Amino acid sequence: MNLRELHRHLVVARRLDEEAIALQRQGVLPAYAPMKGQEAAQVGSAAALDPTRDFAFPTYRELGAAVALGVDLVGYLASHLGNWHGGLYDPMASRFAPFNAVVGGPVTHAVGWAMGARLDGTGGVALTYFGDGASSQGDVHEAMNFAGVYRLPVIFFCQHNGWAISVPSERQVAGGSVAARAEGYGITGRRIDGNDVAEVYEATREAVDRARDGGGPTVLEAMTYRLGPHSTSDDPGRYRPLAEERQRAQDDPLLRSARLIGDEEFLAEAESHAAKVVREVREGLLALGEQPGEEMFSFVYREPTRALLEQQRRWKESADAQ
């Protein structure tokens, strides 16, 4: 993918992120976790995957990765509607797992998937997203060690965005570097400029190729900054100075790629393309309507347990009584 294609994705991600905040303020989405500032890290890494055989494992903040992988964006944003479906896109077809709000959760899933890919020999590579805060979870260490021992085709993609809600990264990451930990697990680790979409894309491509060729896992630590709040319920003014946000906003990944491209006509076209996508996604989301309550029980187990059937019976009784 060239810089222009990547830039188009960056703009869609930025404008849709802004729209999602507006939708939350308008009461359509109960909550949303913005990713302003992290577009290059997400778009560059997801665009480096092969959507016919690789698989991405997102956290709750990966709209930019969904855009770059071509995930159905109405279905993706439906994840934030707070209904029991956890999103309405098809994870298998999209190669994008259901988003995961358990900090560090997607990391172990990706390693398990990579083990499966190794066993079935399809050549697929897993890429898991996680944050600087998640890097201090025990699960993440276990996952990296396991992947190192078995030399699994997995990329540990850390978005080091400076914060875990209100806790700065120096309070979470002893030693200051997530990439440096890779050495201890016998795997490749690299710190990259997470606001440079081309650098992220190239570094991820390299890691994907290595994993596919049997060269094992890679830790990529993309240095970036969360320009907005942790979520729509957060007020960063309570724990970090506005001056810091303003200063970091000067290194906006969209401004960087726009400057490099320098073609006003193309940049304006990218904006109008994004505006059209945003309009369509908004309309699609508003048209979804209520999902059938009965489905709350449909996707829990392949064969429902007795306890679940009992809950379903009681739910139906109270729903019918209303």
Ligand SMILES: Cc1ncc(C[n+]2csc(CCOP(=O)(O)OP(=O)(O)O)c2C)c(N)n1
């Ligand atoms: C296991 C677990 N512990 C705590 C939380 C609460 N929590 C949600 S997001 C978050 C911070 C995560 O920070 P980081 O990994 O840096 O990701 P970021 O939000 O910056 O993208 C915490 C502690 C959770 N969701 N899951």
Ligand SMILES: [Mg+2]
């Ligand atoms: Mg963080």
